[in-house]
Amino acid sequence: MKKFEKLTSSVVPLPIENVDTDQIIPARFLKATTREGFGDNLFRDWRYDSDGQPKADFVMNNPTYSGKILVAGKNFGCGSSREHAAWAIQDYGFDVVISSFFADIFKGNALNNAVLPITVPDEFLEKIFNTTFANPDAELTVNLEAQTVTINATGDSFIFEINPYKKSCLINGYDDIDYILSHTAEIEEFERTRPFSFYR
Amino acid sequence: MGKTLVEKIWDAHVVKRQEGFPDILYIDTHLIHEVTSPQAFDGLRKRGIPVFRPNQTVATADHNVPTLNQHLPIQEELSRYQVDMLTKNCKEFGIELYGLGHPYQGIVHVIGPELGITQPGKTMVCGDSHTSTHGAFGAIAFGIGTSQVEQVFATQCLLQQKPKTMKIEVNGELAKGVGAKDIVLYIISKTTAAGGTGYFVEFAGSAIRSLSMEGRMTVCNMSIEMGARGGLIAPDQTTFDYVHGREFAPKGEDWDKALAYWETLYSDEDAQFDAVLEFDAADIQPMITYGTNPGMGIGISEVIPATVDQPESERPSYRKALDYMGFQDNETLLGHPVDYVFIGSCTNSRIEDLRAVASFVQGKKKAAHVEVWIVPGSKQVEAQAKEEGIDKIFEEAGFMLREPGCSACLGMNEDKIPAGKYCVSTSNRNFEGRQGPNARTMLASPLTAAAAAVSGKIVDVRELLAEYDVVKDNA
Numbered sequence: 289m290k291k292f293e294k295l296t297s298s299v300v301p302l303p304i305e306n307v308d309t310d311q312i313i314p315a316r317f318l319k320a321t322t323r324e325g326f327g328d329n330l331f332r333d334w335r336y337d338s339d340g341q342p343k344a345d346f347v348m349n350n351p352t353y354s355g356k357i358l359v360a361g362k363n364f365g366c367g368s369s370r371e372h373a374a375w376a377i378q379d380y381g382f383d384v385v386i387s388s389f390f391a392d393i394f395k396g397n398a399l400n401n402a403v404l405p406i407t408v409p410d411e412f413l414e415k416i417f418n419t420t421f422a423n424p425d426a427e428l429t430v431n432l433e434a435q436t437v438t439i440n441a442t443g444d445s446f447i448f449e450i451n452p453y454k455k456s457c458l459i460n461g462y463d464d465i466d467y468i469l470s471h472t473a474e475i476e477e478f479e480r481t482r483p484f485s486f487y488r
Numbered sequence: 489m490g491k492t493l494v495e496k497i498w499d500a501h502v503v504k505r506q507e508g509f510p511d512i513l514y515i516d517t518h519l520i521h522e523v524t525s526p527q528a529f530d531g532l533r534k535r536g537i538p539v540f541r542p543n544q545t546v547a548t549a550d551h552n553v554p555t556l557n558q559h560l561p562i563q564e565e566l567s568r569y570q571v572d573m574l575t576k577n578c579k580e581f582g583i584e585l586y587g588l589g590h591p592y593q594g595i596v597h598v599i600g601p602e603l604g605i606t607q608p609g610k611t612m613v614c615g616d617s618h619t620s621t622h623g624a625f626g627a628i629a630f631g632i633g634t635s636q637v638e639q640v641f642a643t644q645c646l647l648q649q650k651p652k653t654m655k656i657e658v659n660g661e662l663a664k665g666v667g668a669k670d671i672v673l674y675i676i677s678k679t680t681a682a683g684g685t686g687y688f689v690e691f692a693g694s695a696i697r698s699l700s701m702e703g704r705m706t707v708c709n710m711s712i713e714m715g716a717r718g719g720l721i722a723p724d725q726t727t728f729d730y731v732h733g734r735e736f737a738p739k740g741e742d743w744d745k746a747l748a749y750w751e752t753l754y755s756d757e758d759a760q761f762d763a764v765l766e767f768d769a770a771d772i773q774p775m776i777t778y779g780t781n782p783g784m785g786i787g788i789s790e791v792i793p794a795t796v797d798q799p800e801s802e803r804p805s806y807r808k809a810l811d812y813m814g815f816q817d818n819e820t821l822l823g824h825p826v827d828y829v830f831i832g833s834c835t836n837s838r839i840e841d842l843r844a845v846a847s848f849v850q851g852k853k854k855a856a857h858v859e860v861w862i863v864p865g866s867k868q869v870e871a872q873a874k875e876e877g878i879d880k881i882f883e884e885a886g887f888m889l890r891e892p893g894c895s896a897c898l899g900m901n902e903d904k905i906p907a908g909k910y911c912v913s914t915s916n917r918n919f920e921g922r923q924g925p926n927a928r929t930m931l932a933s934p935l936t937a938a939a940a941a942v943s944g945k946i947v948d949v950r951e952l953l954a955e956y957d958v959v960k961d962n963a
Contacts, residue, residue: 303804304804304805304808305801305802305805306681306682306781306805308781308917308919310898310917310919310920310921310922311919311920311921314921314925315551315898315899315900315922316899316900318523318551318900319523319552319566319567319569319570319900320566321526321527321530321569321570321573322526322527322530323527333920333921333925333926338907338925338926361801361805362682363681363682363685363715366681366682366715366781367617367712367917367919368616368617368898368917369524369615369616369617369631369632369633370523370524370633371524371527371615371633371634371635372634374633389682389685391682391685391715392685392686392715392717393617393631393632393633396632396633396636397633397634397635400633400635400636401635410801414801451510451649452508453508453509453510453647463635464635464636464639464647465531465535465638465639465642465643467509467647468512468639468642468643468645468647469537469642469643471503471504471512471643471645472643474503474504474512475503475512475514475540475643475644475645478503478514479514482500482514484500484609484745484746484749486516486517486607486609486610
């Protein structure tokens with residue numbers, strides 16, 4: 289997995305609540321059997337009309353906004369467990385998603401793909417949106433080691449939470465399978481000694 | 489201090505607990521399907537490792553299969569390739585597959601329970617958020633992403649933080665025409681689509697206890713729609729009776745041992761939940777959604793809440809949802825014309841759902857302008873429906889009984905609702921474009937959907953029931 293340490297970037301603001309994974313990547317694009325190429329269809333139906341023409345009013349089609357940080361309203365990534373949503377976000381070029389609230393499965397999927405989900409308070413999210421709308425080039429700095437996200441223009445900073453294990457995975461580029469496989473003997477011992485074993 | 493049911497099952501599956509790390513949680517059963525597994529199989533190939541416990545893994549093809557002419561090769565090339573890939577992968581890695589043409593094929597969350605694979609006390613996962621369905625049996629069951637599918641393939645374990653626990657009690661008696669689907673849509677309308685995030689929910693109370701296993705599955709199925717990791721219900725005689733005798737259920741002495749264990753699976757009297765919610769069954773009427781997330785639901789006799797009554801920061805999203813649906817503040821949905829009715833999905837495609845619909849529509853006809861699709865949850869449900877003559881009732885009513893699959897719930901195959909059309913759907917999600925680009929979904933129970941099919945518009949099924957005096961069902 290790709291390593292993540294520090295990032296300074298302008299942001300793409302998406303001030304919409306309850307962005308579900310069907311919006312991030314509609315089901316009809318889930319027929320691929322590899323992980324690549326989903327970025328082309330990220331937010332497909334918000335980004336393009338039925339003829340495949342870009343919709344001018346969608347933020348990703350607005351050249352004013354660009355960057356490696358996506359900032360969205362609360363409950364981002366709700367709905368389907370499709371990891372294709374995290375793949376699409378990563379493939380498009382986002383390394384960080386900031387929201388005031390993430391759905392559980394999406395958060396786990398993002399972390400497993402070196403996309404850092406950062407949960408911030410509503411007021412801090414509001415500050416990011418306001419700063420970006422006032423100056424689309426305004427940058428944020430994300431420092432994973434220090435667990436900080438900073439609005440460079442104002443100096444406002446927030447210390448975010450992340451599980452220490454997942455943090456070290458991101459910094460070192462490790463994945464969960466390496467870790468669990470190192471405990472295979474304990475898994476086999478668990479199977480041998482459990483008091484009740486299940487069928488099928 | 490006593491333990492909650494979630495804690496009992498969770499703790500019995502912890503292989504390793506280490507400070508600063510998530511638990512290594514043992515997974516008893518891994519269900520897979522064609523859409524979220526190919527990249528995980530690829531990962532195994534890249535690492536050069538096998539599936540650790542292939543006999544604890546079961547596969548079916550459901551998301552991407554056509555629901556007509558399943559005996560013919562799949563027409564759509566990418567879908568055919570994905571389904572073929574599942575067959576190839578299962579063969580290579582030694583996994584049992586109930587694919588197209590197999591008498592056990594069906595929606596993954598329908599076949600697990602009906603085959604007796606789903607059992608109390610198990611940990612079960614699947615690369616599908618509606619895995620929570622299996623919690624109806626008192627199992628810890630939840631959806632995972634493809635990287636985690638690969639983890640379970642490789643190790644039969646998952647790294648997981650122990651979730652917080654929430655108890656939702658629904659007490660009292662349900663009114664006629666009100667069932668499991670209405671209970672869960674009502675709960676989500678109160679908690680919002682994010683209200684359960686971070687929690688595992690135990691559903692309890694007399695109204696939940698009164699439900700059949702099918703009804704309980706409907707409730708647990710939609711726990712993800714309030715954001716919960718999963719939902720479950722303590723097993724009881726209803727559960728044991730359902731599991732007993734099924735294909736993969738324990739038999740003979742094994743059954744006695746299993747039963748003795750299962751009878752210990754309940755939350756202790758003094759167990760502490762992180763949150764508790766209580767609802768009165770008498771407050772629940774047939775529910776319908778008006779927006780673009782499952783939390784946007786109202787009782788059928790209520791009006792759409794006004795935008796000004798929403799928190800200020802949420803008004804733009806709320807307005808966007810109503811615009812998408814073509815609805816206004818304070819509008820009633822009663823009398824609103826309907827174009828499509830979809831009865832199916834892992835939420836409501838079991839034999840009990842089909843029976844409820846059949847008992848309601850017997851001797852009636854669908855409204856001329858409405859297209860009605862009934863998609864059974866599995867080949868076994870389809871066969872049972874035919875055995876009971878339910879297929880004839882549907883045929884006479886003008887309802888089309890199709891073949892099993894996820895179908896128009898997510899519109900991944902050809903079964904899409906056209907742009908701008910209104911569909912009353914027994915599925916679980918009303919997200920924008922979920923049933924097809926620009927399709928407009930209204931979620932409801934099988935009975936409310938059947939009533940819409942017959943009337944051609946949204947109606948209060950309680951009034952029709954009073955008129956026709958149809959026997960109340962739990963669907």
